[in-house]
Amino acid sequence: MHNDNDNANGTAGIDEFGALAAGTSQFITFFLAGTxxxxxxxxxxxxxxxxxxxKVPRVRIHGVCNLRGEIVPVLDLLALFGMVEATRESxxxxxxxxxxxxxxxxxxxxxxxxxxxxxxxIRPVPGSRIPTGFVRGLYAHEGRRVVxxxxxxxxxxxxxxxLAI
Amino acid sequence: xxxxxxxxxxxxxGGELLAELDEHLLTLEEVPDDEEAVNxxxxxxxxxxxxxxxxxxxxITDAAHTMEDALCEVRxxxxxxxxxxxxxxxxxxxxxxxxxxxxxxxxxxxxDVPGYDDVLARFAAKTEAPPAGPPQxxxxxxxxxxxxMDAVAVQPEALIEELADLGELLxxxxxxxAVPPLADxxxxxxxxxxxxxxxxxxxAPAVNNVLMFVFVDNDISVRGLDRIPPKQRRPARVxxxxxxxxxxxxxxxxxxxxxxxxxKLDQLLNDVGExxxxxxxxxxxxxxxxxxxxxxxxxxxxxxxxxxxxLVPLRATLSPLKRVVRDLANSxxxxxxxxxxxxxTELDKQLVEKLSGPLGHLxxxxxxxxxxxxxxxxxxxxxxxxxxxxKALQRGGNVVIEVSDNGQGxxxxxxxxxxxxxxxxxxxxxxxxxxxxxxxxxxxFSTAAKTTDVSGRGVGLDAVRRDVAGLGGRVDVSxxxxxGTTFSLVLPMTLAIVDGMxxxxxxxxxxxxxxxxxxxxxxxxxxxxxxxxxxxELMEFxxxxxxxxxxxxxxxxxxxxxxxxxxxxxxxxxxxxxxxFAAIVDGVVGEQQIVVKSLRKNFLDIRGFSGATILGDGxxxxxxxxxxxxxxxxxxxxx
Numbered sequence: 001m002h003n004d005n006d007n008a009n010g011t012a013g014i015d016e017f018g019a020l021a022a023g024t025s026q027f028i029t030f031f032l033a034g035t036x037x038x039x040x041x042x043x044x045x046x047x048x049x050x051x052x053x054x055k056v057p058r059v060r061i062h063g064v065c066n067l068r069g070e071i072v073p074v075l076d077l078l079a080l081f082g083m084v085e086a087t088r089e090s091x092x093x094x095x096x097x098x099x100x101x102x103x104x105x106x107x108x109x110x111x112x113x114x115x116x117x118x119x120x121x122i123r124p125v126p127g128s129r130i131p132t133g134f135v136r137g138l139y140a141h142e143g144r145r146v147v148x149x150x151x152x153x154x155x156x157x158x159x160x161x162x163l164a165i
Numbered sequence: 166x167x168x169x170x171x172x173x174x175x176x177x178x179g180g181e182l183l184a185e186l187d188e189h190l191l192t193l194e195e196v197p198d199d200e201e202a203v204n205x206x207x208x209x210x211x212x213x214x215x216x217x218x219x220x221x222x223x224x225i226t227d228a229a230h231t232m233e234d235a236l237c238e239v240r241x242x243x244x245x246x247x248x249x250x251x252x253x254x255x256x257x258x259x260x261x262x263x264x265x266x267x268x269x270x271x272x273x274x275x276x277d278v279p280g281y282d283d284v285l286a287r288f289a290a291k292t293e294a295p296p297a298g299p300p301q302x303x304x305x306x307x308x309x310x311x312x313x314m315d316a317v318a319v320q321p322e323a324l325i326e327e328l329a330d331l332g333e334l335l336x337x338x339x340x341x342x343a344v345p346p347l348a349d350x351x352x353x354x355x356x357x358x359x360x361x362x363x364x365x366x367x368x369a370p371a372v373n374n375v376l377m378f379v380f381v382d383n384d385i386s387v388r389g390l391d392r393i394p395p396k397q398r399r400p401a402r403v404x405x406x407x408x409x410x411x412x413x414x415x416x417x418x419x420x421x422x423x424x425x426x427x428x429k430l431d432q433l434l435n436d437v438g439e440x441x442x443x444x445x446x447x448x449x450x451x452x453x454x455x456x457x458x459x460x461x462x463x464x465x466x467x468x469x470x471x472x473x474x475x476l477v478p479l480r481a482t483l484s485p486l487k488r489v490v491r492d493l494a495n496s497x498x499x500x501x502x503x504x505x506x507x508x509x510t511e512l513d514k515q516l517v518e519k520l521s522g523p524l525g526h527l528x529x530x531x532x533x534x535x536x537x538x539x540x541x542x543x544x545x546x547x548x549x550x551x552x553x554x555x556k557a558l559q560r561g562g563n564v565v566i567e568v569s570d571n572g573q574g575x576x577x578x579x580x581x582x583x584x585x586x587x588x589x590x591x592x593x594x595x596x597x598x599x600x601x602x603x604x605x606x607x608x609x610f611s612t613a614a615k616t617t618d619v620s621g622r623g624v625g626l627d628a629v630r631r632d633v634a635g636l637g638g639r640v641d642v643s644x645x646x647x648x649g650t651t652f653s654l655v656l657p658m659t660l661a662i663v664d665g666m667x668x669x670x671x672x673x674x675x676x677x678x679x680x681x682x683x684x685x686x687x688x689x690x691x692x693x694x695x696x697x698x699x700x701x702e703l704m705e706f707x708x709x710x711x712x713x714x715x716x717x718x719x720x721x722x723x724x725x726x727x728x729x730x731x732x733x734x735x736x737x738x739x740x741x742x743x744x745x746f747a748a749i750v751d752g753v754v755g756e757q758q759i760v761v762k763s764l765r766k767n768f769l770d771i772r773g774f775s776g777a778t779i780l781g782d783g784x785x786x787x788x789x790x791x792x793x794x795x796x797x798x799x800x801x802x803x804x
Contacts, residue, residue: 054785055673057720058771064785071762071777071785073769103767155768 027115030108038146045098074105099155122148175220176269182213186258187488197246207236224275225264232257235288253287260284303364304372309384310355327375332365437471438760479557480508482521486528493532500539500550507557512564516636523629527568527652535572569651575644602642606630667754670716674786681791683738701802704747714798715749741795
């Protein structure tokens with residue numbers, strides 16, 4: 001369904017001057033194992049191209065990195081979802097996500113275009129393999145399908161504790 | 166119109182004065198009519214009043230003045246510091262605090278402060294009423310015991326305590342003029358004479374009752390008093406050992422302190438941390454000699470000095486909890502004592518401030534849920550008065566703070582039921598005690614039958630755990646149904662700079678805190694013997710047999726760095742919680758000063774590691790936790 005704010009690129013909510021219409025949110029999107037995921041832009045601290053990672057025993061994460069003096073874990077979302085993880089060689093970036101000062105790095109195979117959309121455009125998705133708490137919904141529009149993640153839930157302590165061996 | 170440059174100072178100092186005031190008021194409540202306690206309260210109140218006037222916050226000055234007047238009357242003996250009055254005064258400090266907070270938000274007119282008139286009216290009204298003073302009669306008891314007191318095993322202090330139970334001891338004087346010099350002293354002969362002044366509404370028979378066994382053979386005289394002497398000089402009770410003394414002398418010493426902005430301190434700490442790393446790198450390149458040694462020594466000294474700057478005693482956070490307990494216990498009709506041990510234990514200032522939330526919650530939990538009402542306690546055979554303890558101590562590189570109570574404990578079955586109810590576990594799950602009690606920290610979890618204003622809403626314990634984790638610490642709970650519960654907070658002392666030993670485990674470098682290392686020796690296979698029952702190995706060390714932990718196996722480190730025969734394994738003897746043990750590593754790299762970074766802040770709670778550091782080349786290196794390693798080792802053997 002088109003609304004007035006759609007422009008030719010199909011990015012709803014941004015008018016011809018590039019300004020956000022009211023009620024829209026922006027998401028950083030990236031690909032992982034063929035699926036495009038989106039994270040609310042307010043939660044993304046930065047995106048790093050490559051960085052040395054120190055392996056860490058006893059936890060199912062790729063390791064930790066030194067982010068300007070802070071120790072930040074780097075992990076693959078797929079591990080959290082209980083799915084098969086991406087290989088090291090397939091990453092091109094790490095997205096540093098920040099919730100109330102606590103940070104983790106999520107690996108990405110390929111970065112994608114920023115998404116701007118309104119809340120109603122994110123539809124609930126039934127029967128997904130991903131644990132439902134982690135997903136806000138699915139944005140499907142003109143051939144683009146983005147799984148919008150609920151980062152606050154993902155960064156909840158007990159969820160990450162499950163990665164411990 | 167307030168004096169602008171004095172305002173920020175008053176806001177900070179005023180807050181501190183009010184905290185002091187609360188403390189002294191609580192002390193006064195324990196020893197009412199004690200001259201020195203009243204004076205302390207009065208002095209602080211007076212200082213506060215003066216400062217508020219200097220800052221031109223006259224509404225505050227007026228309020229303080231009203232309270233000061235009331236205190237004047239207590240000081241003059243016209244009024245007694247009854248529990249009611251203390252409660253009113255505490256409400257007064259709350260009012261002053263509220264006004265101070267208003268000022269901090271920019272409102273210096275302070276018109277329409279809620280409660281202003283009501284709170285202050287309490288003081289005015291009482292001035293007219295006849296003082297509900299101390300009992301109007303009393304007794305003077307003189308006790309002179311027969312010389313050979315061991316014959317009847319008299320205990321004067323027990324008698325004095327019993328007399329104290331009858332009312333209020335106004336004075337206890339010991340006449341030691343008859344005590345001979347030490348050389349001639351026979352400890353079995355009583356030379357001391359006691360004179361006790363007691364204010365009480367009880368009659369003579371009650372007093373005689375206390376003394377009835379000692380009337381015979383001893384020279385005891387009991388004299389009734391019609392008027393209580395107004396000046397009293399001694400405390401009514403001697404503080405027990407270990408209990409925080411209620412009579413800390415707060416003499417106004419000339420100011421030997423200076424205020425420093427914490428941001429300046431942080432910057433200094435940061436810079437010094439960088440220096441530590443830079444010095445480590447430089448030392449690696451300098452030839453050994455005097456210069457290197459001096460540099461190392463001076464650097465060390467610098468780290469130590471700066472480290473202690475940020476450490477402050479826990480007292481500032483712990484003392485206000487006394488008030489919390491008092492008010493809450495009163496409102497719930499419970500009789501509860503708060504005992505603080507180790508208030509002088511030091512912790513990073515930032516941590517101390519951030520602990521007040523979690524500690525407050527745990528204490529309120531104990532008072533609200535843990536401790537029973539007096540009647541329930543008595544019915545259970547416990548003393549009517551319940552106790553909450555806060556014990557703080559340093560253990561290893563951590564500060565441990567325990568909040569315990571001697572209440573009813575946590576009912577494991579109820580927790581299980583609740584977890585079942587919320588779908589967190591299924592029916593057939595068998596869980597250890599630790600796993601069950603862990604549910605308490607689940608968000609929204611509460612086994613309280615109803616939520617009260619205070620707690621029970623279940624938002625508490627998960628917040629406590631999260632807050633403590635954010636500080637790099639953890640919270641544990643242990644409980645005994647019917648006997649009580651203990652919550653333990655374990656926190657790193659500070660984001661410290663410590664001395665470590667870099668070791669190789671597999672293909673990774675890790676660090677071991679020097680203070681845990683007893684010694685390191687080349688691993689001699691001949692010194693190893695299998696332990697009983699095939700559970701692991703033991704190593705002979707200085708005549709003792711130590712349990713052995715092979716770190717590579719234990720920590721599941723991916724082995725990409727050579728097979729066992731290539732490395733020169735070293736046995737590092739470490740001190741754990743329960744004795745020493747030998748940790749086998751694949752090599753020792755060398756000593757290093759490390760700036761410890763917390764892992765827990767960003768969700769990394771990896772058992773076996775207490776933190777991490779950034780090496781000179783920017784890589785991250787993990788720091789081992791010997792106590793946890795010991796536990797892990799024991800657990801792994803059990804499987």
